[in-house]
Amino acid sequence: MKAFWNFLGLLAIMILSLFLAVITGDYGPWYFAWLVGTTMIVLIAAAGAVMFEKQEEEQQGKKGSIH
Amino acid sequence: MSMMIDPTVVDLSRLQFALTALYHFLFVPLTLGMTFILATMETVYVITGKQIYKEMTQFWGKLFGINFALGVATGLTMEFEFGTNWSMYSHFVGDIFGTPLAIEGLMAFFMESTFVGVMFFGWDRISAKAHLVVTYLVALGSNLSALWILIANGFMQDPRGGTFDPNTMRMQFSNFVDLIFNVDAQAKFVHTSLAGFVTGSMFVMAVSAYYLLTKRHQDLARRSFRIATLFGVISSIGVVTLGDALGFIDVNAQPTKVAAMEAIWNTDRNTVSAPWNLIAFPSESQGRNLFEIGIPYVLTPLLTHTETRVIPGINQLVQDAKPRIVSGIQAMVALEAYNKDHADTQALAVFKANEKDMGFGFLAMQYAPDQDLKNINTTNLPSILDKTAKDTIPNVWVEFWAFRLMVASGFFMLGLFAFAAYYSLKNEMEKHPVLLKMALWSLPLPWIASEFGWITAENGRQPWTVYNWLPTFISASSHTIGYMAFSLVGFTLLYSSFIAAELYLMFKYARLGPTAHHGHDAAAAGGGMAGQPAFAKPSMDRK
Ligand code: HEM
Numbered sequence: 001m002k003a004f005w006n007f008l009g010l011l012a013i014m015i016l017s018l019f020l021a022v023i024t025g026d027y028g029p030w031y032f033a034w035l036v037g038t039t040m041i042v043l044i045a046a047a048g049a050v051m052f053e054k055q056e057e058e059q060q061g062k063k064g065s066i067h
Numbered sequence: 068m069s070m071m072i073d074p075t076v077v078d079l080s081r082l083q084f085a086l087t088a089l090y091h092f093l094f095v096p097l098t099l100g101m102t103f104i105l106a107t108m109e110t111v112y113v114i115t116g117k118q119i120y121k122e123m124t125q126f127w128g129k130l131f132g133i134n135f136a137l138g139v140a141t142g143l144t145m146e147f148e149f150g151t152n153w154s155m156y157s158h159f160v161g162d163i164f165g166t167p168l169a170i171e172g173l174m175a176f177f178m179e180s181t182f183v184g185v186m187f188f189g190w191d192r193i194s195a196k197a198h199l200v201v202t203y204l205v206a207l208g209s210n211l212s213a214l215w216i217l218i219a220n221g222f223m224q225d226p227r228g229g230t231f232d233p234n235t236m237r238m239q240f241s242n243f244v245d246l247i248f249n250v251d252a253q254a255k256f257v258h259t260s261l262a263g264f265v266t267g268s269m270f271v272m273a274v275s276a277y278y279l280l281t282k283r284h285q286d287l288a289r290r291s292f293r294i295a296t297l298f299g300v301i302s303s304i305g306v307v308t309l310g311d312a313l314g315f316i317d318v319n320a321q322p323t324k325v326a327a328m329e330a331i332w333n334t335d336r337n338t339v340s341a342p343w344n345l346i347a348f349p350s351e352s353q354g355r356n357l358f359e360i361g362i363p364y365v366l367t368p369l370l371t372h373t374e375t376r377v378i379p380g381i382n383q384l385v386q387d388a389k390p391r392i393v394s395g396i397q398a399m400v401a402l403e404a405y406n407k408d409h410a411d412t413q414a415l416a417v418f419k420a421n422e423k424d425m426g427f428g429f430l431a432m433q434y435a436p437d438q439d440l441k442n443i444n445t446t447n448l449p450s451i452l453d454k455t456a457k458d459t460i461p462n463v464w465v466e467f468w469a470f471r472l473m474v475a476s477g478f479f480m481l482g483l484f485a486f487a488a489y490y491s492l493k494n495e496m497e498k499h500p501v502l503l504k505m506a507l508w509s510l511p512l513p514w515i516a517s518e519f520g521w522i523t524a525e526n527g528r529q530p531w532t533v534y535n536w537l538p539t540f541i542s543a544s545s546h547t548i549g550y551m552a553f554s555l556v557g558f559t560l561l562y563s564s565f566i567a568a569e570l571y572l573m574f575k576y577a578r579l580g581p582t583a584h585h586g587h588d589a590a591a592a593g594g595g596m597a598g599q600p601a602f603a604k605p606s607m608d609r610k
Contacts (some may be wrong), residue, residue, distance in 0.1 A: 034255060
């Protein structure tokens with residue numbers, strides 16, 4: 001049941017995004033760019049943090065194997 | 068037909084608006100950017116479940132909260148200023164301008180304020196995912212508030228979506244879609260929002276650099292530094308791109324602003340080799356630059372994205388304005404006749420034929436004998452034309468240098484973020500204390516860039532409040548000089564105390580650091596976690 005609700009939620013987000021993309025893409029190319037750009041900036045910065053954790057783990061691993 | 072207001076009152080009204088707007092915009096960009104940075108940190112918390120990202124969100128959130136509260140306070144007073152000090156403006160375009168302003172007010176109050184409350188106080192009351200959604204809504208809400216203000220400003224820069232109604236003597240809505248999808252408004256929104264992202268990134272980067280330099284809160288600082296530099300480097304690229312787009316739009320929409328921004332006096336018909344002025348000392352009285360360093364081949368492609376389009380210089384624009392002033396005078400005289408007698412269809416026809424220039428008629432009013440355009444005749448017309456046409460050009464010196472300072476700060480920050488992100492990605496930031504120091508001391512730059520950005524935008528729009536439609540000097544309210552001087556001093560004192568409070572609280576809480584999380588501090592105080600085995604990292608394992 002939970003999966004179903006998740007699916008519905010994501011579906012709603014997808015439809016909203018498509019709707020926004022079509023409207024802004026047609027009438028407001030810079031608004032569209034802002035939506036896409038901001039999403040990208042947030043995702044890349046978040047990915048940078050996840051990468052940081054990975055690097056930390058690797059470093060710990062290296063340090064660990066020396067001992 | 069006299070609508071003249073004492074010039075000193077106009078100047079004081081302008082000074083007051085400029086000061087309050089510039090003060091207000093010391094708070095706004097940090098809110099625009101910090102909200103999305105907080106959302107990013109919280110996203111990582113929800114994805115990885117690592118407690119430190121929650122601590123980061125809460126710590127930076129506290130600093131954001133101080134700024135948010137003071138920003139709202141300075142914004143509120145501004146909205147009233149339109150009514151109190153700019154009543155003629157509000158009357159003329161209130162129908163159009165009031166709508167986005169009202170939507171902004173509603174958004175700020177209901178969306179932002181409600182969700183900000185939940186964001187601060189809801190950590191233990193709602194689930195982590197629900198809280199994340201709320202944080203995103205705060206970020207969206209604050210940026211959407213800015214959107215409506217910039218739509219209103221876009222209308223002032225490049226009026227679309229309204230028509231003048233000779234019966235009511237006001238501008239009226241013709242098309243809401245034209246208003247909100249005005250390309251000037253769009254580009255302004257993205258440029259300004261991204262300027263906010265840059266400001267937020269710089270803030271987080273600088274404070275983190277301070278912690279790294281002083282070897283405090285290093286776990287928090289390293290992670291914050293990573294997020295801030297990546298956020299900053301992409302946002303900076305965006306700001307530059309959109310800045311270029313704004314300039315490009317202005318070539319079409321506001322040629323007087325562009326000519327002043329680049330200190331171009333004479334039209335250069337050799338479009339390919341036309342030089343772009345890196346440095347210039349413009350002299351308005353002499354109509355030329357006393358000194359300039361130009362780089363050939365750059366101007367035309369930079370501004371027009373072509374090799375062939377001619378960019379008109381100031382001296383030509385002044386001449387080009389003259390026929391529009393003549394037509395505008397005819398429009399206004401006919402409008403007055405029509406207003407006396409609505410059966411006068413001939414007057415209406417003359418007005419309609421010259422309507423697009425009516426703003427230039429307004430502009431000529433101050434030089435007409437007794438401020439009545441009907442008193443203009445063939446003898447006094449040439450001198451009135453000369454003076455009015457000169458007035459269509461904004462202050463070149465201010466425009467040129469304000470623009471240069473914004474752009475220089477923009478490129479400097481882009482470079483700084485790029486280096487900082489590079490070394491952060493390699494986890495070598497702490498090996499470069501000079502770069503850390505630069506990151507710390509560059510903290511004021513985004514604010515400087517934004518303030519000069521607004522000076523570029525608004526000084527460049529002069530002599531108009533609504534470009535080519537309504538001159539600034541008739542937009543004001545007819546207060547007494549005493550009243551204006553009194554309220555100016557009052558506002559300056561009030562806003563300065565807000566700034567003092569902000570600086571005091573920000574420095575205090577940034578110095579203190581994330582004190583609430585002692586376990587973490589104790590670990591960080593021991594020289595950071597990098598060299599220690601994983602079990603010594605309580606924050607990393609807690610889920
Ligand atoms: C290379 C970089 C940049 C370029 C080419 C650029 C270009 C412009 C232009 C042409 C305007 C005037 C818009 C108008 O016609 O009214 C403007 C305004 C502005 N700029 Fe920039 N800019 C740059 C960097 C920055 C940076 C780094 C910031 C702040 C962090 C900033 C903040 C602003 C603000 C707040 C405004 C006023 C609002 C607006 O008109 O959008 N700019 N910019």
